[in-house]
Amino acid sequence: MRLPLLLCWIGAFVLLSNDRASAQSQPLGAVRSYWSTHESEIVDELVEFLKLPNVAADIPAMRRNAEALLEMMAARGIAARLLETDGPPYVFGELQVPAAARTILFYAHYDGQPVDASRWVGHDPFTPVLRDAPLEAGGRIIDFPTHEKYDPDWRLYARSAADDKSPIVAMLVALDALQAGSVEPTANLKFLFEGDEEAGSPNLGALVREHAELLSADLVIGADGPRDPSGQPTLYFGARGIVSAEITVYGPLRPLHSGHYGNWAPNPAMRLAQLLATMKDPETGRVRVDGFYDDVVPLSDFELQAIAEAPNDDVEQMQTFAIAAPESEGGRLLLLNQPSLNVRGLRSGWVGSEARTIVPDLAIADIDLRLVKDVDPGRQVGRLIAHIEKQGYHVLTDEPDAETRRRYARLARVVTSDGYPAFRTSMDLPVSRTLIEAVETHTGQSAVKLPTLGGSVPLYLFTDVLRVPTVGIPIVNHDNNQHSPNENLRMGHLWSGIEILASAMLIR
């Protein structure tokens, strides 16, 4: 009974959205008119930008990217400059709007993941090519220059075509389009483009602290990641944080013959299995570490409703990944709003054709803990360590010497990462509601609104240090091969992405 009702409700909402769209999407008419008559010009700018190699470790190359960005921004009248760090420079720019009541800071990154050119099919990752369909669907390389119009299903292949240079170009083209239509942004606009996001943003913390005033804003919009597979505009109001712990459990000082010592020498692989098994309920997937869920801030009704309305592809994903049953009940999108304990790796002795009949000397489990709003990385990993101690283990951080190993029958070394916290901007804030309304009204589509993205990005630096509400608005296709060979951008997503980002520049 409830499902049909829900479907009716969604149907009604879409109709309503379309009504609102036809009434109020005038400004985006100008944007659409602009991009649809400048497709080659837009692609040319993006292609030139993609030709610049952009692996963060290559500082001179990154500086060439930054210089190019300065020129691209200056061409739009943006006062732009470099903010130097220990790594590649940040590119910062500002566009004042006289009547603006707010300031929006747009954030994106111009570095890309390292490349393995040998795994790119048909071209170098920094020589962009156009295909008439996705590579996986047999797409063939076609020429650029002869096309005035781009089929929306064509794909542009290059490193950073999706992650994250095309959102930068889309922002700048959105400005061109608004200007061409004589539509004024409703907010002052700031832009911050990072050069070492793929290296884990090691300098972002220092930067926001040093330039807090320069970066001050009423809203941060991060344009990274893929849009919902449905193609609907997507807004995420948070992302999980992360901290990791590598746990080593010890057996004999060196591997021992399992015949001569099996039953007598303690086996660290079995010990580790017994320890890990205490951490999670095998039936519910609930983590059994004391206090693990204590700091979790419940979702509001509005946020719960947004999840209920978001396209639910759990069944398809189960089919795709051959999953018979999820670890926990409640649906994937809801579960991403809970902290997690994930065993990402196990190592002990040898298996298969390499197996040796030994009692291993040690066993390692590598665990990542995903964090949600207000769950502190240090406190959470501290709870895990307390849990290990509660199982009778003596816990240390350095490699134990033989004397220490002789002393403690249960001995664990736990090496933790610093990690960083989650961020979550409440969807109930006025600025959040205003942004949702702007995107949905201008684009004429209901948006997929997620309280929390499952993955981790260090945007807490904006919410927790700068104290600015932060929302992610990804524009690229979900099947973009992000971080992998043959990264690509669907052309239709670039066009609609320009519209989505323009709509965010028009919040009331």
Place this chain on the structure above:
Amino acid sequence: MRLPLLLCWIGAFVLLSNDRASAQSQPLGAVRSYWSTHESEIVDELVEFLKLPNVAADIPAMRRNAEALLEMMAARGIAARLLETDGPPYVFGELQVPAAARTILFYAHYDGQPVDASRWVGHDPFTPVLRDAPLEAGGRIIDFPTHEKYDPDWRLYARSAADDKSPIVAMLVALDALQAGSVEPTANLKFLFEGDEEAGSPNLGALVREHAELLSADLVIGADGPRDPSGQPTLYFGARGIVSAEITVYGPLRPLHSGHYGNWAPNPAMRLAQLLATMKDPETGRVRVDGFYDDVVPLSDFELQAIAEAPNDDVEQMQTFAIAAPESEGGRLLLLNQPSLNVRGLRSGWVGSEARTIVPDLAIADIDLRLVKDVDPGRQVGRLIAHIEKQGYHVLTDEPDAETRRRYARLARVVTSDGYPAFRTSMDLPVSRTLIEAVETHTGQSAVKLPTLGGSVPLYLFTDVLRVPTVGIPIVNHDNNQHSPNENLRMGHLWSGIEILASAMLIR
């Protein structure tokens, strides 16, 4: 109170043994007189034999070893011949003793472990050298030919110096010595020398079945492995069998992002840990698989007493291997008479510097099960599989396809080895008691008598197929670097080894 009593008892036993020795060890006087006047000659024969490369896979080389053995045996009047198999030939020989009431079959192997010549210090593994002390104690290479007498602490370095060519030479020299002293063996003697023991004796089963009559005997004596570290004569009446199981537990079809999927995609590493944890009591080390101990045949009082009398080096071993507490109570030598479940390897995802933030697609545990008398390999591994099924798993032997993975939330692939059973000859048999008495009386030393060696050797083929009581009498030093580079034999162990094997030829 009990320890001093035990020590008194052992002391009395040693005195008694020495008394017996002085009264009845006449024949070994002749043996000692022989070897002590023929040291260079004995070493020369062994060195020439060690110069023949003997890796089982090199059949022509193995044939040269077999031909050399035929000559060495013929020189002692042993009627010898080759028994052909699919691998290197077995060398069989027989020496009839007119008045003999019994037949003893001596078994040893003439192949050696593969070599990594680059890891041998100072010489090629097939160019034997003499050192004035163990390499680890700074022993230097000294010349062979100038020495008429060999210091018992000198070491002979070469592949198979210990494992297992020197026991073969010791048997033949024992015959020389008895003959020189006009002492007749009390039994007909048969000899079986294998050429692919280090390759796992793949042809021994077929051989003993084909030549059951030729190999018939009242007692088999295997001369392989190291003597007890105390240097006392050592007799083992059994060895554990082995069977292995590689268990794979499945998660998503490919590794998934632990942020976007953690809490929802089932984690196979955690599942595997939970499964393994059900298999063993963390406090007692007792295996919790139903029926695991059902077929274990208890030790007799005599066997329990033999274990109690054997040198107990548990405390030293705990010190050496930095073990704070053994897995189970009861002492190592007693525990080796129980079946074991040993996790020899774990693999899932990645750890440490290679760690990736993923939910792994699978997790593997490799397990070896050591077996004791009457615990059948197939039945025991069947119990393990039944246990896995009892935990809710669907178990299969082939790699599951995606459809199968979609169907079963708990799915395990279990690949088992054939394995082979343990052997254990009762110490209470008349022939066992007679053998113990012969060795202890003639050598004048109390022997270390073990119902079961922890490691596995397929001597069940003699006990279970030929139905002949089988006992192992190792003669070489325990620190011989068996299976490793710089394998060596302590000269004193060769001399006393000749005496020990000669004493076995004189059982009543």
